[in-house]
Amino acid sequence: MSAAFRTIRELGADLRAGRVSPVALAERCLDRLETVGGKLNAVVTLTRERALEQARRAERELAAGRDRGPLHGIPYGAKDLLATSDGIPTTWGAAPFRDRCLDYDATVVRRLEEAGAVLVAKLAMVEFAGGMGYRQPNASFTGPGISPWASDAWSGGSSSGSGSAVGAGLVPFAIGSETWGSILGPATYCGVTGLRPTYGRVSRHGAMPLCWTLDKLGPLALTAEDCGLVLDAIAGADPADPTAAPRPYRYDARDPGRGFRFALVGGTADAAEPAVGEAFTRALGILREIGSVEEIALPALPYEAMTRIILWSEAASAFEGEIESGAIAGLTAPEDRVTPYARDAILSKDYLRALRLRGVVARDIDGVLSRFDAIVGPSRGNAGPRLGAEFRSPIRGGAPDVLGAIGNAAGLPAVGVPCGFTAEGLPVGLQFLGRAWDENVVLAAARAWQARTDFHRRRPPVA
């Protein structure tokens, strides 16, 4: 029986019915990560020894009737910015750190182990999570991430391997991180579901800091349901991360029993590629079958500029050592060796102005979202860019992304789901942006979407 493209729920049923064992499941994932994952530049390190040890433990425990829950015995991959012990390197996608080993596990990795999940790989990522200003896909020492949907298309960044490994059916779920676009982007380009949780929902302890007030960790998986199951395991307070909020989270798989209330920001898809705009227009028709869609307008504020200033200021500080020492000269993308120097020019009062505006925006958008379940929009304005070409990015100011700027600056949850394909067969996506701490609401909307569509069940050529 093939384990590829089976959801966490399906695999859990297979494991408990004895149709597959945790060890056999882990071995199949390891084999596919090595073969298919290699073609996609998706993998930094196979964690075979640790995986088989965890899988054997899961096998023993399940046989003995000790069930740790839905993730017990389920393989996964972790973006290589999450600290791992046991001599497994943590590279941050950056050549200067390709052999660096840490002696502890990130809280997320530890919580997944406690939930019985099996770590099979550290997954590729854009160097320093894209914080140095890369302009083209070849910005990792493992090479450009390749989409499972086309060998000449980028998988997105910065959670490149997390997107492509799930999209190619190499693992049922992966952990990624988002500062601005790094979960929803790869989820879109790889045709999978990605959940960016509320800022503070998931501990960042042991994750590479790029931007302390914007960084979030979250899952990429085949379905919204699976994302909820993973979030349930990794959410919660953590003494090691004071920003991890003591708000309990339990995934709620029940439907709300009423129609959804969606908001649409006028003009939100105007700058998108035609195929994205067309798919989004069709999506609105389906959304109207499960709820209402009301067009709204937001105050005219420099949302993207505000978020960029916060990102660049904090990144300049987080990587001050690498920038001042000149260590960035060892990075893969030529522009990543240079762009960070320009960030020294940001004045502290401008950073504080951005933080002050951020507070205003967070209150304003909460007022808007208090009347709706979610704001809907394209999860990215384009499909996966071609390898070897420079792409437009909202993080550099080259493309608009109001929902991304607001959602990340205000720390709001969003789930991205596949909603169509371009003429070339590349996936495009739809996002549900919700009120702070309302992951279950946006997941319910995404589940309703996936109950009426089959985009998330289509399989890429590489599979």
Add this chain to the structure above:
Amino acid sequence: MAAVADEVELLFALVRHRYGARLDEAQLKIVRETLEGLARDLAALRAVEIPSGAEPAQPFVAFRADS
């Protein structure tokens, strides 16, 4: 726009002063392009009227180990 251009020149001089010795002309061109985008962002941000009571959205919590 003149003010933005002036700011770009001033910021470029600052970056070149600090790091110019390790950057070639092509790299300095990337720095300048980056600063042009940065200056546009700063101009947009500074043009917004923010209420004087709006504090930075960045909580600081006084630390005490035994609390």
